[in-house]
Amino acid sequence: MMILSGDPPRSRALSILLAVIILALLATPFIFPGAKALNVAAKICIFAALVASYDLLLGYTGSVSFAHTMFYGIGSYAIAIALYGLGPNWTSVAVAVAAGLPLALLLALAIGLFSLRVEAIFFAMITLAIASAFLVLASQLSWLTGGEDGRSFQLPELLRPGTVFISKDWFGFPINGRILTYYLVLSACALMILALLRVVNSPFGRVLQAIRENRFRAEALGYRTVFHLTYANCIAAVIAACAGMLNALWLRYAGPDTSLAFSIMLDILLMVVIGGMGTIYGAIIGAAIFILAQNYLQALMSIASTAAADAGLPLLPGLLHPDRWLLWLGLLFIASVYFFPTGVVGRLRNKPGANR
């Protein structure tokens, strides 16, 4: 209970689902051997933390930010630039953390003070504009960021796949630096999610929810809403930057397509809404469903598409083409905003209509 900050899943089905996901993530290197499964699992961890930090903004304060990938990108690029420029050692990682997190924090502070005074709608538009400017900036300053190609780099010795700790005889596959990196990612993400649970269940988190429900009233009660919203924005930004750093460490690469693209922002939105806004747990469920779909639904769609093409049906092969999987997720997204706005978590907690 303590570790969950007194906010348990509150539903048997949800607890079981979460336990299955977490156990599967913990055991992935042992039960699903192979690079693809490990990649999918690491991506689920990273996105669960990233989406949870976005949930702090969207679900708990009700402000829609389109600049979340910008902070994610700042983290990714900080690691990439430091390890590329200063060489693959732990000092560079420390430099990246010491430079990247304050940068994300300052930027979030500036955006918050500048635009959180106004309505949600204004904030959404301004963050969209700033994020797109940042994306252009990152792809144009190629001397620093590697432009469209991004930056590939080497990891510190300890985390490299070549570093073998336990040889192949024990488990039938070697325990190497790659698996260590995976557990590093997993534990860091778990820590961040638990920290977010702590934040939203603190008195501060309650004020955020009060602001979401009725900003005017919260202000009338004497809370400085701009201060609270900006603070939440900064926390979310720092966590997003941390998730970005883990992402870069895992991929050994940072580029516009993997960290800054607008499509990632849309993915995050989809995950939050499908999982359930304002629950934090929704982030884990949403990320797991979405990324599994992204990686395995496409194979199914490819089969369906070929079948439709063989049957000579018009249009369907194009609509079912594996590259069009986002179309179906988009439809699912609209349907879920419309029919079950509380997402999977809200459904499982069995309180349809409750605005949480």
Add this chain to the structure above:
Amino acid sequence: MSEIAATDALPKPKRDIAPLLLPVVLALVMIPLIGSASSWVTLTVASLAMGMMIFIMASGLTLVFGLMDVLNFGHGAFIAVGAYVATLVLLPLASWAQADSLMTNLAVLTSAALLSMGVTAALGLVVERVLVLPVYGQHLKQILMTTGGLIVAEQTLYALFGPQIIPLPLPTAFRGSFIIGDVAISKYRLLAMLVGFAIFVAIELVLTRTKIGLLIRAGVENREMVEALGYRIRRLFLGVFMTGSALAGLGGVMWGLYREQVHASLGDELTVLVFIVVIIGGLGSITGCFIGAILVAMVANYGGFLVPKLALVSNILLMVAVLMWRPRGLYAVTSR
């Protein structure tokens, strides 16, 4: 205190002309900085043409927001759909478009524009009924729903037309430029300026001289009062939404021809620009939107010429500067 007789004319509201002068002053300041007169004219014409096209796309968005407090994040989808529909007319009729006759060229262009506007207006009807109406009055859900609509529209375009870039050559009559002295003015830019200005004048006339315009302006200012007087503002809103969508479609056609290529990412790309324009202009204000569009285009063109690196963030800097001066945009017409 002087007495006011009943026969006296109502006092004229004070006209706020400072924002109107802004683009003029900006253009004049640029003359010494750019140096050569011919490049200045070229750049100014380019920015006016670009500004007009952006205005066409943004005008619908600003009215929809002003009237009904609905922010359509899927507005970019109408732009992209408009451009794609135009390829359906312009590519099969390529022989007409490439014919050496102004009349056939114009006919083909007009039919493409009309078809695009028709399709986007119909799409606007569907979007308003299906996506916007159910979540009316809830900002958060509106943003989410319309963003979902954007994803679906973009993916459907990819599925129907394929992911490749479709080239869209300009009709013969609008290629090349008029050359006056040592100044070259592209014909298509001139056309874009004319169309954009005509649309601005038309919208202004409808808003200030007709009953529907009066209702729209009254609705922007105070929706409940208009409803209380017995007007069905929902229907009015549907009309504005469809018109706005059609204008976005027209803007998409013009932008596609301007770039001479069409791609589904067009929508995303322009959404940001259109949003900046709407914020700068003041949500709900057509005049503000017009000036905002010209300002954005001017900053992009002049900035790109003088300090190319700055052009990347020039829009944001412009937005920050305008909001520092007037926090609610150039013209704040809504009470929200």
